[in-house]
Amino acid sequence: MFRQSQHELVIKTRDRAFHEFTGQLETLVRRAGLKTGLATIHLQHTSASLLIQENADPEVRRDLERFFARLVPDGDPLFWHTAEGKDDMPAHIRTALTTVNLSIPIIEGNLALGTWQGIYLWEHRTRPHSRRVVVHLLGE
Amino acid sequence: MFRQSQHELVIKTRDRAFHEFTGQLETLVRRAGLKTGLATIHLQHTSASLLIQENADPEVRRDLERFFARLVPDGDPLFWHTAEGKDDMPAHIRTALTTVNLSIPIIEGNLALGTWQGIYLWEHRTRPHSRRVVVHLLGE
């Protein structure tokens, strides 16, 4: 019998960093009791991203951070939208370069992630934020 | 009762610019009469993108445009695929750096967008184009 359910996760961030929430998503899938289906994850913001990346060596996330900091420099004089600070426009651009929604099949009751894949909220602002993630589960 | 419907939107572009079509999508969702479900939006082109970005200050879109124009310069001698002009290959690269499909939950009859999220077609070519967007709605 097909069914769907919707959930909201709130992730508190303190500064520019990665927050893994794979475990919270897996708990939602398990509680929904779906064996086969589809999970859609949508972040309701424009200055933070969702990212699937390696969950083994933490240096991968630090290198991602270093690369994006160089690619989209805070305080770049190119930007006019600076009302909220020098990290404001870079946060929007980092979001555009990555994504705010993910779609992941559910197979045998689990998210069909690869061995080294973790699901992260990537906060791009340097000050604390409360980030809302909407999760839609569909299947049987 | 689960049901699905499919729709096509055609967006006429004149030059490199953002075209918001959040309202048209919300109208489709409302007419389909879905309370709970999933909207999938697919752009059938490789030189324009779909982007969820801030719908408040228009300077954000202008800064996005400035940044991408600097990151992927028109007429860069690196490019060999130049048959359609100096904006041709940059348009493909901008599309690769962003996306052509989006998946957004429908909650209580509305797209589950954040307060400041708008859905844009981002035209990357400098001349007019007619862009087709396919919308798949699923739910009950």
Next chain:
Amino acid sequence: MFRQSQHELVIKTRDRAFHEFTGQLETLVRRAGLKTGLATIHLQHTSASLLIQENADPEVRRDLERFFARLVPDGDPLFWHTAEGKDDMPAHIRTALTTVNLSIPIIEGNLALGTWQGIYLWEHRTRPHSRRVVVHLLGE
């Protein structure tokens, strides 16, 4: 009658290159017998991407490769995560800049792709890999 099915494709790569698999996906959709629905494609890796791009002039893919090689240089001294070689961290960053999941409507028994859209696995590592792609089909 709504139904869903799940499939796995394994794509063998030899070096950094694009591998089109649109035809294999279309075969899966045809065999599943779906007329109207949604295909979700998820790559279970963090150093290769899924990309929808032009399937006509192969120079487009070569220019994409040239651009990304310049944007994210192999062996960049910025990177600390270098255990697997100088292409390791660039592969993670190229993946973050593109995507690992796609959602494409199925219309009249076919993937709703544009005329020039092909679906590619983009291998970012320079040595051979075996890449797993999970395909979730849903519809009626």
